[in-house]
Amino acid sequence: MINTLAVFLGTCLLLAMVPGPGAAVIFRQAVGDGRRSAFMTMLGNETALVIWGIAAACGLTALVTASQLAYDTMRIVGAGVLIWLGVQALLSVRRGESTFAPPSGTDPGRSSGWRSYRTGLIANLTNPKAAVFAMSFLPQFVPGGLPVLPTVVLLAVLWAVMDALWFSGVIWFIGRARSLFDRSVVRRRLTQFSGAVLIALGLRLVTE
Numbered sequence: 001m002i003n004t005l006a007v008f009l010g011t012c013l014l015l016a017m018v019p020g021p022g023a024a025v026i027f028r029q030a031v032g033d034g035r036r037s038a039f040m041t042m043l044g045n046e047t048a049l050v051i052w053g054i055a056a057a058c059g060l061t062a063l064v065t066a067s068q069l070a071y072d073t074m075r076i077v078g079a080g081v082l083i084w085l086g087v088q089a090l091l092s093v094r095r096g097e098s099t100f101a102p103p104s105g106t107d108p109g110r111s112s113g114w115r116s117y118r119t120g121l122i123a124n125l126t127n128p129k130a131a132v133f134a135m136s137f138l139p140q141f142v143p144g145g146l147p148v149l150p151t152v153v154l155l156a157v158l159w160a161v162m163d164a165l166w167f168s169g170v171i172w173f174i175g176r177a178r179s180l181f182d183r184s185v186v187r188r189r190l191t192q193f194s195g196a197v198l199i200a201l202g203l204r205l206v207t208e
Helices: 002-017 021-032 035-058 060-066 068-094 108-125 128-141 148-176 184-207
Strands: none
Touching: 002 128, 002 148, 021 035, 021 068, 021 108, 021 148, 021 184, 035 060, 035 108, 035 128, 035 148, 060 128, 068 108, 068 128, 068 184, 128 148
């Protein structure tokens, strides 16, 4: 059982290192809006992983993958979210903004934190690949004799923890290199790059 857990945690860490929509969104927030915004986005992303794990344990993701309409709806909505985030990033560069301005009459810190958390949450919840992966990946590591539902939920939490550890390191590194990212030319180029990557991921998702 210990060996199985070690393999599972190692696999989760490797999966976190693979670039995807969640990584692109977190990177975009870290470069454009700062460390706090990136951490809140990461928390939203990890919350979505736990939700997908619970859905996998309850068999809900099987219903999604069994229905072509449900899968296509999630795919199109997810692609729309990624493309919208990418366009927002490119527009912010064009307007000369480094961050998204909070709505008038709201507390900037609270608004920015909630918006960043929601961005990470929605980006992952509308990713049908996360649903399919949770259903196919997590049950493989349930040891024989253990109840499936609580074990899969626990594995989902561990999956989110390992994912968060990796992205915390990435965010920390970007924060340490803040003097480099604070240069206007570098920030614009990185924001443009992250925006283009998000749009490309969205287009890829919608055409699959």
